[in-house]
Amino acid sequence: MDLYDWLLFLHVLSAFLAVGAMTALWALILGTRSEGVLDPSTSMSYGRFFGIVVGIGMMGAIVFGIWLAIYVDGYELWDGWILASLVLWAMAGWAGGQAGRAFEADPVAGRARGIRFQAISSIGLLLILILMIWKPGA
Amino acid sequence: MLAAIRDGSVNFPLFLHVLGAMLLLGTLATVAYVTIAGWRSPERAGALSRFGLKALLIAVFPAYLLMRIGAQWTESQENFPDDFDPAWIGIGYITADIGALFVLISIILSAIGLRRSREDSTRSVSLARIVGVISVVLLAAYVVAVWAMTAKPT
Numbered sequence: 001m002d003l004y005d006w007l008l009f010l011h012v013l014s015a016f017l018a019v020g021a022m023t024a025l026w027a028l029i030l031g032t033r034s035e036g037v038l039d040p041s042t043s044m045s046y047g048r049f050f051g052i053v054v055g056i057g058m059m060g061a062i063v064f065g066i067w068l069a070i071y072v073d074g075y076e077l078w079d080g081w082i083l084a085s086l087v088l089w090a091m092a093g094w095a096g097g098q099a100g101r102a103f104e105a106d107p108v109a110g111r112a113r114g115i116r117f118q119a120i121s122s123i124g125l126l127l128i129l130i131l132m133i134w135k136p137g138a
Numbered sequence: 139m140l141a142a143i144r145d146g147s148v149n150f151p152l153f154l155h156v157l158g159a160m161l162l163l164g165t166l167a168t169v170a171y172v173t174i175a176g177w178r179s180p181e182r183a184g185a186l187s188r189f190g191l192k193a194l195l196i197a198v199f200p201a202y203l204l205m206r207i208g209a210q211w212t213e214s215q216e217n218f219p220d221d222f223d224p225a226w227i228g229i230g231y232i233t234a235d236i237g238a239l240f241v242l243i244s245i246i247l248s249a250i251g252l253r254r255s256r257e258d259s260t261r262s263v264s265l266a267r268i269v270g271v272i273s274v275v276l277l278a279a280y281v282v283a284v285w286a287m288t289a290k291p292t
Contacts, residue, residue, distance in 0.1 A: 001289050001291075005288070005289040005290075006289075008288045008289070009284070009285050009288040009289050012284060012287075012288045013281070013284055013285075013288075015160070016159070016160055016163055016284055019157075019160035019161075019164065020160055020161075020163035020164035020167055021164065021167070022164065023160065023161050023163075023164025023165060023167075023168070023197075024164050024165075024167050024168040024171065027164075027165065027168045027193050027197065028168075031189055031192070031193065037185065037188075037189060038185060038186070038189055039182060039185070042175060042179075042182055042185075042186065045175075046171065046172070046175070049171065050167075050171075053167075126157075129153070129156065129157065129160075130153065133149050133152055133153045133156065134146075134149050134153075
């Protein structure tokens with residue numbers, strides 16, 4: 001394996017961590033629609049754990065993604081699809097942070113607000129995935 | 139770099155394949171987490187087991203199907219020559235197809251566990267633990283598959 005292979009593997013693995021953990025957070029949201037499924041402390045520690053994993057995945061994806069864009073001759077950081085991904089990454093990260101804060105502040109009263117931000121963050125990650133596969137303009 | 143020169147017709151099936159694999163890892167991680175949490179606090183094991191078994195039954199199988207159908211569709215769109223048989227595709231097939239067997243076993247155990255837990259939630263704990271262990275094994279195998287799909291060892 002050369003450096004390119006390692007960077008690509010770590011970039012993709014980080015993306016899997018982020019989207020996988022986001023999926024786990026949706027499982028928590030859907031699974032706690034009715035009361036009593038999980039007790040509040042379990043839900044909170046579950047949410048915190050996967051929230052942190054989303055953060056680690058997103059950080060890894062951007063670090064190794066930028067490294068790849070610099071390392072690979074065919075890509076530049078100012079390519080349209082890479083710039084769009086960076087903007088979406090920032091938006092998804094901000095919305096994810098807001099979702100976490102809303103759930104932490106009040107899991108019941110803040111639930112609707114948390115879900116809205118969680119949806120924005122998830123859509124951002126989905127759009128990044130689309131850009132990474134289609135690479136428009138590359 | 140290969141990604142930049144691939145045929146455009148591969149993109150949509152590849153998207154489904156990757157999305158399915160991401161959802162699969164996420165749902166397996168959910169099952170693994172609640173199983174471990176239930177192991178660590180036995181007083182909450184009943185509720186956590188029900189949650190994990192439900193997650194497996196509802197989410198893991200559709201995610202697996204999306205990943206597997208996407209993989210087959212991607213390969214058919216790639217138009218590889220007949221003698222093209224690299225190790226990374228082999229690793230992908232082995233992890234996916236042996237994984238299918240474990241997913242099937244987990245689904246059966248989940249259905250039995252959920253049926254048992256209707257009377258008493260603690261009766262599903264042992265089955266949930268087996269399903270949780272299978273999920274951890276599958277997670278490890280799929281990380282190897284992600285490595286094979288990206289590093290493409292020959």
